[in-house]
Amino acid sequence: MCSACDGSTPTRLTVRAAAASEQGTHRELREHVAALHGLLVTNALVTWTAGNVSERVPGNDLFVIKGSGVEYDTLTWEGITVCDLDGNAVDGVRAPSSDTDAHAYVYRNMPEVNGQVHTHSTYAAAWAARAEPVPCVLTAMADEFGGPIPIGPFALIGDDSIGRGIVETLAGHRSPAVFMQNHGVFTIGKSAKAAVKAAVMAEDVARTVHISRQLGEPVPIPQADIDALYERYQNVYGQK
Numbered sequence: 001m002c003s004a005c006d007g008s009t010p011t012r013l014t015v016r017a018a019a020a021s022e023q024g025t026h027r028e029l030r031e032h033v034a035a036l037h038g039l040l041v042t043n044a045l046v047t048w049t050a051g052n053v054s055e056r057v058p059g060n061d062l063f064v065i066k067g068s069g070v071e072y073d074t075l076t077w078e079g080i081t082v083c084d085l086d087g088n089a090v091d092g093v094r095a096p097s098s099d100t101d102a103h104a105y106v107y108r109n110m111p112e113v114n115g116q117v118h119t120h121s122t123y124a125a126a127w128a129a130r131a132e133p134v135p136c137v138l139t140a141m142a143d144e145f146g147g148p149i150p151i152g153p154f155a156l157i158g159d160d161s162i163g164r165g166i167v168e169t170l171a172g173h174r175s176p177a178v179f180m181q182n183h184g185v186f187t188i189g190k191s192a193k194a195a196v197k198a199a200v201m202a203e204d205v206a207r208t209v210h211i212s213r214q215l216g217e218p219v220p221i222p223q224a225d226i227d228a229l230y231e232r233y234q235n236v237y238g239q240k
């Protein structure tokens with residue numbers, strides 16, 4: 001597990017202070033985001049307290065994010081902290097996640113993003129450890145990611161490095177997921193739930209392509225077919 005993401009405090013890590021008191025603002029959104037963390041557990045994407053979900057507060061320069069080191073089985077809305085877009089806690093009794101700087105950087109620089117997820121899910125992190133993009137060899141990948149899942153740079157926690165790496169990798173890319181080298185998966189979405197879905201799908205395809213590799217060399221999908229699949233899934237698929 002990445003110690004920087006699990007609530008422990010390495011010496012170089014900036015520890016974010018919690019707001020002085022609980023004012024109960026944005027409680028409904030905090031309940032929603034607390035509940036979404038349960039999907040990380042039921043989809044086996046997280047171990048111990050690692051991982052986090054955040055969502056932008058509509059109409060405000062704020063977002064809500066899991067408190068640092070808060071355990072999943074006791075997570076309620078009070079374990080979710082309200083932060084400004086510089087990552088400072090403005091409401092809540094828990095210090096926000098040690099990944100708050102990365103989330104804040106993405107919200108400041110990608111106005112279309114309203115939700116983010118970070119995990120160290122096993123197969124995604126295994127690809128990240130080898131710094132190899134997951135090739136687009138499944139129609140489900142073409143649907144959700146529109147191509148390969150890219151690798152972001154190696155970045156240390158404690159400043160804007162991770163956030164900058166996420167934005168530089170995903171800006172102009174179809175994929176809502178990036179595997180940060182030697183670290184894990186970060187996903188973005190129009191909502192926190194969409195980012196959770198991308199995190200679930202990223203782990204699923206990382207696992208399947210890994211298994212396929214054990215059997216031989218996966219067959220690439222031609223770019224024109226990837227484009228057609230992506231277009232259909234993003235614009236036609238589902239209930240209208």
Ligand SMILES: [Zn+2]
Pocket residue numbers: 002004005118119120183184
């Ligand atoms: Zn991490």
